[in-house]
Amino acid sequence: MNNFSFELIREDTETDARAGLIHTPHGDVPTPVFAPVGTQATVKTLTPADLQALQASLILSNTYHLYLRPGPDLIAEFGGLHQFMGWPGPILTDSGGFQVFSLKGLREVDEDGVTFRSHLDGATHRFTPEKVIAIQEQLGADIIMAFDECAEPDDYDYNMAALGRTHHWAERCLLAHKRADQALYGIIQGGIFSDLRLKSAEFLINLDFPGYAIGGLSVGESKTEMHTILEILHPILPRHKPRYLMGVGSPEDLFECVARGVDQFDCVLPTRVARNGAVFTNQGRINLRNAKYARRHDPIEIGCTCYTCSHFSMAYLRHLIKANEILGLHLATIHNVHFMLETMRCIRHSILEGTFTAYKEEFLSHYQPVPKAMQGNG
Amino acid sequence: MNNFSFELIREDTETDARAGLIHTPHGDVPTPVFAPVGTQATVKTLTPADLQALQASLILSNTYHLYLRPGPDLIAEFGGLHQFMGWPGPILTDSGGFQVFSLKGLREVDEDGVTFRSHLDGATHRFTPEKVIAIQEQLGADIIMAFDECAEPDDYDYNMAALGRTHHWAERCLLAHKRADQALYGIIQGGIFSDLRLKSAEFLINLDFPGYAIGGLSVGESKTEMHTILEILHPILPRHKPRYLMGVGSPEDLFECVARGVDQFDCVLPTRVARNGAVFTNQGRINLRNAKYARRHDPIEIGCTCYTCSHFSMAYLRHLIKANEILGLHLATIHNVHFMLETMRCIRHSILEGTFTAYKEEFLSHYQPVPKAMQGNG
DSSP states (O other): OOOOEEEEEEEOSSSSOEEEEEEETTEEEEESEEEEBOTTSSOTTOOHHHHHHTTOOOEEEOHHHHHHTTOHHHHHHTTSHHHHHTOOSOEEEOOSHHHHHHSTTSEEEOSSOEEEEOTTTOOEEEEOHHHHHHHHHHHTOSEEEOOOOOOOTTOHHHHHHHHHHHHHHHHHHHHHOOOTTSEEEEEEOOTTOHHHHHHHHHHHHHHTOSSEEEOSOSSSSOHHHHHHHHHHHTTTSOTTSOEEETTOOOHHHHHHHHTTTOOEEEESHHHHHHTTTEEEETTEEEETTSGGGTTOOSOSSTTOOSHHHHHOOHHHHHHHHHTTOHHHHHHHHHHHHHHHHHHHHHHHHHHHHTOHHHHHHHHHHHOBOOOGGGGGGO | OOOOEEEEEEEOSSSSOEEEEEEETTEEEEESEEEEBOTTSSOTTOOHHHHHHTTOOOEEEOHHHHHHTTOHHHHHHTTSHHHHHTOOSOEEEOOSHHHHHHSTTSEEEOSSOEEEEOTTTOOEEEEOHHHHHHHHHHHTOSEEEOOOOOOOTTOHHHHHHHHHHHHHHHHHHHHHOOOTTSEEEEEEOOTTOHHHHHHHHHHHHHTTOSSEEEOSOSSSSOHHHHHHHHHHHTTTSOTTSOEEETTOOOHHHHHHHHTTTOOEEEESHHHHHHTTTEEEETTEEEETTSGGGTTOOSOSSTTOOSHHHHHOOHHHHHHHHHTTOHHHHHHHHHHHHHHHHHHHHHHHHHHHHTOHHHHHHHHHHHOBOOOGGGGGGO
C-alpha cells in the first residue's frame, strides 16, 4: 500500500505559496488543493461520477454527522467510507470538534472530552480523543484529524484554557491512532492571538504529526486577523509537511491564503451557495434568481468548460431555480465546484511556472468579493 | 426535415400488442414507448446526459406549466423547448387540458374555451383551442395534443356535454395548427362509457389526425373499466397510426395496456415515487426508507444495469434518503426511469420475437402491484 507522504515540488520566490503532491493510499492529491465537502457521505447533489468528471482529487466528510447517521459501525461493515459512498479517491474526515463546539447549550466540555446532545434527536453522546480516533478509523479516510476544542476567536482566557485541552487531546489522539494507512493531522488553535498560535504550533510540531491543520479561523474574525495568523505560522511550520486551513474559503481566500503558505482547503461555500442559486464568475458571485438573467442566452461564464456552462443558458438555469427544480441546484453545484477546482488548478500551475503573483493580481483585479455582511446570503 | 410518420413493424398474434417506430424530426421512437415526464422543462433530478445514458427516446413536457413559467415567448426566443432544455431527442407536449380541468374551483368552461386562475399566483388566464396550439407551436415539440376537456370519468351527462366541446375544439385545433414538423394528435374522451368512447373515436378518426391519444383514464376508474375502454377502441382505431394512453402508468399497466394495443405511455410515477424513496424491483415497489434495508449490501435489483445499481448498496441509498440528501432522490429516479424504459424495451423485444404473452405472464407472476388504496404513498 502506498502510504501517506508529502512531496514539496516548488516554493514561490515572491510569496509563501507552495506547490506539492500528497500521496495517499487512494491516490495523489496535487497541492494546493480545494476539497469539496461531503458532510453526509455525499457532496450534495453530485454523484461520484460527477466528482470524477470535475477532477476532484480530495473530498471531506464530517465525523460528527456520520457518527450520528448512519453510524460508524455500519460504514465499517461496508469496508469504510470509500466503499460505502462509492468514491475511490482520497478522503479527509474532520474530528467532529468544530461541529460539537458549535452546539451551543447542547454540549459540556471537561478535561477528558465533551458530552453533547445530537441535533437530530437530542440524544446524549460523548466524544473523547480516543473515541474520535476510533470513529475515524472505522470511517477509514486517508487523512484524519485530532480532536480539538474550537473556542471563540477573540476570547483570550477561553482560548488559553481550550488550548491546554486541545494539546492534551492531541497527545491522546496520537497514542490512540493505530491505522498506518491514515495520516493523522494535529490542529493548531489559539484564536486570533499570535502568542497562543505560536505556542500551539510549537507544541504540536514537537509531537511530529505528518500534517498540520489550522483550526478556529474563518469563524468571524477579520480577513486581516486570519492573514496575520497565517503569516506568523508560516516560518515555524515544517517545510515538508502539508498545511491545511480548515473551513476556508471563498475564491479570493484561496489566493490570499495560498500566498501565505497554505496547501489544503475545504469549504461548503461552493455547494451551499449553489443551492440558493448563487454561482461564481470571474467577476464575482451572482445570483441566478435575479430577473436580469431571465433572457440571457449565454452560460454563467463564457469559456467555462464545466458541463453546466457547456450545455445551458443562464435563462434555463434561472428557470429551473425559480421553479424549485432539483436539476437547477445540481447544475449550479457542478459549476461552482468546477470554478473552485479549476481556479486552484490554475493557481498550482502558476506556482509551478513562477507566475503566481501575476495570476493572483490579475484574478483579484476583476473578481469582486462578496462584502462580509452579505456572505450568508448566497 | 424528416417529418412525423408511424411504421407498424409487427402485430402480436395472441394479443393486440404492436411494435412500431415513430419517426420524428428529432429522431426515431421505438414503440411501445414509455415517456418520462419533464413537467417544467426538466425530467426531475435528471440532466439531458442522464436521459441519454438511460436511452430515453421520448420525453413529455407540460404546456400548462411552461405557459405559466417561464412562458412560451421566452422558450420560443431560445429556438424552442429542445434548445432551451438541451434535450436533442423527441418531445411531446400535452395540451394543458388535463391540468386546467384539475383546477377545481379555479376554472370556468364555456363553448369557446376555459378561463382559469394560475396555481402559482392566482392570475387569470384563458385557454382556447387556438391559443393552446399557438403555445405548442412556440414550444416546438415533435408531438403535440389537441385541447380537450377532461370530465369526471363516471358522470355520463357531463361527459356527453364535454365531448361536444372536445370534438369542436379538435376541429379548431386542426384548423389552427400550421407547423408541418409537428404531429397533432386528437384526444378521445368519454369517461368510462363505451358508447361515448366509440362516438369520440369515430368523430376524431374522421378528422384524420396522425395519431390518437386516449385521455381521461387512470383518473380514478377501476383497472377493469380502463381495460374495457381500450378493448372497445382497439378494433376501430386506424391500424397505421400510433395510440397514446395519457398519464399511464405503473409497470403492470404497461403490460396490460400494450396487450390492448397501446403504443405510447407517459407517467410521473417513476420520478414522483423516487422522490419519496420508493423504487421498482422485479418483485414490486419497495420503499428504501424501511429499516430493513439499513444494512443491505446488495443493490436495489441484482443484475440491474443502471448507474445506481451498478455502484451503490441499498444501505447507502437508504442513508441518503433518510438524511434528505438530493443525491438519494437523483439515484432513485435514475433507477426507476431505467426500470420503466428497460421493461418497455423488453416488452418491445418480446413482441418482435413473438414471445410477448410468455414474457407478460412471467413478469406479472413475480411483480406484486401496489394496492390501489396505497398508490399515492410512494
